[in-house]
Amino acid sequence: MEVREKAWRKKDLPLLEEDWVRDHLSKLDTHKSMDPKGKHSRVLRDLADVIAKPLSIIFERSWRTEVPEDWRKAKVTPVFKKGKKEDPGNYRPVSLTSIPGKLMEQLILDVISKQTEEKKVIRSSQHGFTKGKSCLTNLIAFCDGMTSWVDEGRPVDVVCLDFSKA
Numbered sequence: 690m691e692v693r694e695k696a697w698r699k700k701d702l703p704l705l706e707e708d709w710v711r712d713h714l715s716k717l718d719t720h721k722s723m724d725p726k727g728k729h730s731r732v733l734r735d736l737a738d739v740i741a742k743p744l745s746i747i748f749e750r751s752w753r754t755e756v757p758e759d760w761r762k763a764k765v766t767p768v769f770k771k772g773k774k775e776d777p778g779n780y781r782p783v784s785l786t787s788i789p790g791k792l793m794e795q796l797i798l799d800v801i802s803k804q805t806e807e808k809k810v811i812r813s814s815q816h817g818f819t820k821g822k823s824c825l826t827n828l829i830a831f832c833d834g835m836t837s838w839v840d841e842g843r844p845v846d847v848v849c850l851d852f853s854k855a
Contacts (some may be wrong), residue, residue, distance in 0.1 A: 705748040705796050711741035713792055724788045725764040733788055748793050760790030 714737035717730040733740065751757060763784035772779040802820070805811055811819060816827035838845050 705745055705752055705793075705800070707741050707745040709796060709799070710745040710748060710792070711737050713795055714741060714744070717788070717792075722785060725762065725785050726759070726787065728788055730788050733792075744789065744792075747789075748796060751793060752797065756790065756793065760787045760793065762787070 714733055717734040719729075719731040719734060721730055723729045747757075751760075763786045765782050765784045767780040768783045770779050770781050814830070816822040816824070816830070835845055835847065
């Protein structure tokens with residue numbers, strides 16, 4: 690019987706390095722609104738050199754154990770889209786979450802993306818949720834494949850299904 694090794698063991702988790710945190714802090718958008726506790730992203734961006742080390746330690750411990758409860762909470766506000774204001778279906782929820790929590794999410798996304806890229810987990814034919822690829826690139830690749838088969842004289846059948854109402 691084959692024993693498969695787990696892809697991510699706790700001791701093998703990548704470190705969230707201080708320079709990554711500093712880099713992400715320096716790129717914070719200062720035109721976004723404050724988080725639920727009233728912290729503004731400009732303060733965190735301006736203090737990037739000072740808070741990068743302590744934040745990297747907090748992120749590292751949270752990555753290996755549990756994210757602080759304050760970072761998991763959000764202030765949800767309904768925002769009007771269009772139509773009649775009396776219809777609740779015409780509102781969309783917007784949630785304000787903690788800036789450090791968002792920053793940690795971005796760092797973890799970067800670590801996971803780097804890992805999947807290095808380990809070649811995602812095939813090159815994958816278009817959804819892949820950086821630099823979209824529905825348009827998928828459609829172009831599909832049409833290119835179909836036309837090349839037609840040019841070769843191979844039979845081609847295409848079935849289109851609409852799951853939008855499913």
